[in-house]
Amino acid sequence: MKHLPNLLTFVRLFLTLAMFASWWPSAPASAARPYPNAAGVWLVRFSLAAFIVAGVTDFLDGWLARRWKVTSLAGAILDPIADKVLVCGAIVGLLAVGMPYWFAALGGLILFREFAISALREVLAPRGIKLPVTFLAKTKTTVQLLALAGLMILAFWPVWGIDWPVAQLQKAWLWAEMLFFLATLVTSGPASNTPAPPQER
Numbered sequence: 001m002k003h004l005p006n007l008l009t010f011v012r013l014f015l016t017l018a019m020f021a022s023w024w025p026s027a028p029a030s031a032a033r034p035y036p037n038a039a040g041v042w043l044v045r046f047s048l049a050a051f052i053v054a055g056v057t058d059f060l061d062g063w064l065a066r067r068w069k070v071t072s073l074a075g076a077i078l079d080p081i082a083d084k085v086l087v088c089g090a091i092v093g094l095l096a097v098g099m100p101y102w103f104a105a106l107g108g109l110i111l112f113r114e115f116a117i118s119a120l121r122e123v124l125a126p127r128g129i130k131l132p133v134t135f136l137a138k139t140k141t142t143v144q145l146l147a148l149a150g151l152m153i154l155a156f157w158p159v160w161g162i163d164w165p166v167a168q169l170q171k172a173w174l175w176a177e178m179l180f181f182l183a184t185l186v187t188s189g190p191a192s193n194t195p196a197p198p199q200e201r
Contacts, residue, residue: 005065006075008057012082015054016089022047023093041159047093048152054086055145062138083141084114090148094155102177103151106184110144113187140186147180 022043062079065071091107099107154176157164164172 002068002070005061005068005070006072006078008061008064009075009078009082012054012057012061013085015050015057016082016086019047019050019054020089020093022050023096044156044159048149048156051086051090051145051149051152055149058083058086058141058145080137081118084118087141087144087148088114090152094148094151097155099151099155103180106180109184110187136186140183143179143183143186147176147183150176150179 058079061075065075088111091111095104095107150172153160154169154173157169
């Protein structure tokens with residue numbers, strides 16, 4: 001059981017790849033162009049399910065590691081990597097299916113920050129300085145995942161079989177946009193990037 005937390009982290013990476021791969025057949029689609037066949041509908045539903053399960057493993061792996069006292073340096077390294085792959089995969093996937101320009105701008109800022117922090121970790125690691133996964137960093141990831149899940153649902157709303165009124169759909173889009181904007185603000189904050197001594201997950 002001591003390897004289960006790290007196994008969940010690898011599961012998150014696999015689900016991210018599966019989610020991203022399931023979007024390729026739908027690249028020409030958008031909210032205004034629903035899927036033309038049952039296979040496309042299934043792929044969209046699978047991608048959302050994979051994203052949600054992957055997001056749940058983000059909470060479980062660290063929680064189980066601390067509860068069972070099987071924290072490890074490998075887990076501390078893999079966990080933020082898996083988080084970034086999941087978030088970046090969802091952003092790139094949504095861009096591939098034709099999200100509007102504002103999403104490209106905000107998503108670009110998040111991608112820049114995530115890659116910049118990863119590069120900073122590589123530079124600081126030989127000096128014995130780590131950027132640990134803090135509570136604020138976990139909060140940031142949670143807001144990102146919630147915003148992206150909402151956008152995934154709305155971007156493919158025809159496949160859910162829900163006949164939403166236009167006014168209700170527009171309101172839902174507004175809330176999703178605000179949440180993603182909040183996720184971008186939280187991501188850009190410097191507080192979660194303060195170097196600290198090495199620690200395990």
